[in-house]
Amino acid sequence: xxxxxxxxxxxxxxxxQSMTLLCAQDMNHEYMYWYRQDPGMGLRLIHYSVGxxxxxxxxxxxxxxxxxxxxxxxxxxxxxxxxxxxxxxxxASSYPxxxxxEQYFGPGTRLTVT
Amino acid sequence: SQQGEEDPQALSIQEGENATMNCxxxxxxxxxxxxxxxxxxxxxxxxxxxxxxxxxxSGRLRVTLDTSKKSSSLLITASRAADTASYFCAPPGGYNxxxxxxxxxxxxxx
Numbered sequence: 001x002x003x004x005x006x007x008x009x010x011x012x013x014x015x016x017q018s019m020t021l022l023c024a025q026d027m028n029h030e031y032m033y034w035y036r037q038d039p040g041m042g043l044r045l046i047h048y049s050v051g052x053x054x055x056x057x058x059x060x061x062x063x064x065x066x067x068x069x070x071x072x073x074x075x076x077x078x079x080x081x082x083x084x085x086x087x088x089x090x091x092a093s094s095y096p097x098x099x100x101x102e103q104y105f106g107p108g109t110r111l112t113v114t
Numbered sequence: 115s116q117q118g119e120e121d122p123q124a125l126s127i128q129e130g131e132n133a134t135m136n137c138x139x140x141x142x143x144x145x146x147x148x149x150x151x152x153x154x155x156x157x158x159x160x161x162x163x164x165x166x167x168x169x170x171x172s173g174r175l176r177v178t179l180d181t182s183k184k185s186s187s188l189l190i191t192a193s194r195a196a197d198t199a200s201y202f203c204a205p206p207g208g209y210n211x212x213x214x215x216x217x218x219x220x221x222x223x224x
């Protein structure tokens with residue numbers, strides 16, 4: 001199993017450009033999440049999904065859109081990139097379980113917006 | 115919000131010493147998780163402790179949970195250089211969401 005994979009690993013964008021980050025998981029997990037991590041900080045939740053076709057806002061959703069058309073994929077879109085979106089983006093997945101369950105993280109996408 | 119707050123922010127020790135990191139949170143929880151992040155990498159799950167557990171062990175890791183004080187601690191015994199990483203506690207939100215604090219940066223020197 002590959003676990004959670006993210007594409008691309010690195011990207012440089014100019015202000016105003018758009019892009020889509022792809023997250024894929026092969027563990028048949030229901031839940032998927034997108035986080036961003038800025039230097040010296042913890043992860044902040046952008047959007048999440050509790051199943052195919054459903055998405056919800058997290059802590060810092062502004063400037064991002066997401067889609068979950070297939071259970072195994074969760075896409076994060078930046079429609080008009082801004083320098084404030086320079087960050088490392090992590091995707092994670094988990095299965096639903098009362099009482100909590102671990103999240104599995106991808107390796108991250110390092111995005112720079114100039 | 116319900117994010118975990120780790121203390122200290124940074125910890126520097128020698129190989130073989132023990133490292134203790136603390137976490138505080140604000141509201142009632144049914145579980146709490148700890149994660150490790152090596153520099154520039156994704157997070158790796160270390161341990162999940164449920165609210166009805168006071169202590170849990172995994173290898174050289176020992177986690178405690180005191181729900182009355184809304185606090186948890188992570189102890190790494192006999193530390194190694196490979197334990198150098200950032201450590202995060204994560205109390206839960208709904209739908210298995212995790213709310214991360216800024217973490218504790220641990221440096222273990224040979």
